[in-house]
Amino acid sequence: MAVLVVGLLVNHFVEWPVDTDETSGDISKASRFSREMENEKLTNMEELLKNDSAFKDGVVAAQIVMQTRAAQFGTLVDMSNEVAGKLPAFAEVLKEMNATREVVDNVNKSLIESGQNLNAALGGEECADLEQTTINASLAYTTLQKQNKLATRFIETTDKYLEAAQGDDHLKFVRDQWLDYQKMTAALDGDKAAAETLAKKGNLLSGEKTLAAMADFGVVNQVAMINSAYMTKNTGIDGSLANALPEGALEAVFNKICYAAEVVGSKAEAINSQQIAVFNEHVTDAVKYARGLNDVQHVANQSQKVNSVNNNNLGQAQKVNSANNNVLGVRITETIKMFNCTNKVLGAYSSMINSVHQAVNQSQKVNSSIQQQYLGSQIGEVIKATAQGEKGALEMGIRGL
DSSP, X not given: OOOOOOOOOOGGGSSOOOOHHHHTSOGGGGOHHHHHSTTOBOOOHHHHHHHOHHHHHHHHHHHHHHHHHHHHHHHXXXXXXXXXXXXXXXXXXXXXXXXXXXXXXXXXXXXXXXXXXXXXXXXXXXXXXXXXXXXXXXXXXXXXXXXXXXXXXXXXXXXHHTTTOOOOHHHHHHHHHXXXXXXXXXXXXXOHHHHHHXXXXXXXXXXXXXXXXXXXXXXXXXXXXXXXXXXXXXXXXXXXXXXXXXXXXXXXXXXXXXXXXXXXXXXXXSOOHHHHHHHHHHHHHHHHHHHXXXXXXXXXXXXXXXXXXXXXXXXXXXXXXXXXOOHHHHHHHHHXXXXXXXXXXXXXXXXXXXXXXXXXXXXXXXXXXXXXXXXXXXXXXXXXXXXXXXXXXXXXXXXXX
């Protein structure tokens, strides 16, 4: 799959100067568009996508952020159970996390539908349900965000547990990924105080150990973590996984995963066992590339482990795929569909991010972290506006910085 970055004019990013003194406080309160557009109802989306570039950027950024974070939340719940399910100290937080699993699945389904419709509209197709599915998905996502306190509880529970126990790297990895998740939450909320508190907590694993721990989890988990790291980095947020990779490696791995989904295909409603195996193989190769492994024995061990997982996937898919109750198969299918059904959305998103980064790099008057925090808070405002059935847009002022 070709790299999804194409040119985009920066004209709609240059009309609104940002007051850097204002951004030092609660960034979300300085989001001017939220005041200007709070009473404008979201209608005629297809026309807006064609003629209002600021609106288009806001919608595609919101879609990518929502679908990435919903998948990330659900995956981290699964991984939390895997690493801490037998530890009594985590029993209560895991019980509450597990109670959200059905909600997460429903949110993911809603976001797949909205992503498909937005993708079709960006491709010039008529989509009668575009506004409603977009609003529904945003509302479902904002409902899920009420459970973000569980992420903070897992981080705190882990830190307290590790005061008296050594803990393994897999537990520490999941804790660090929840920390990254909450850093993005703070950016979307425009909450500078929360961002500073989270930054002080720090990561528990080095870059090398972060990549090694990730490689031991299942393919669906790896994809969700890489996807979220890619999105988080693009918003300018400091993340453990992105920091663990050399410059350019995260983008390369993300594109390899996009290609893996493309190879499998986008039209199959139920991905079959052979397609699952192909996808697993491509993702495994991408993770190996990311790590830059030179240890032949470790590679052999990982290959054996992956082959075993693939064989299990094949057996499970053959047994229960027809009954549509193979949880692993369903989640791999949803992961593949999410990539394929939003290829035009990803292209528009990458284009917008590329333009913002170029403009920030050219600016000599503002710290890039302030500008990127501002981007995160605006995306958060777009999501909130859309959930209320109102029009939101990105208006990033660069020239006046």
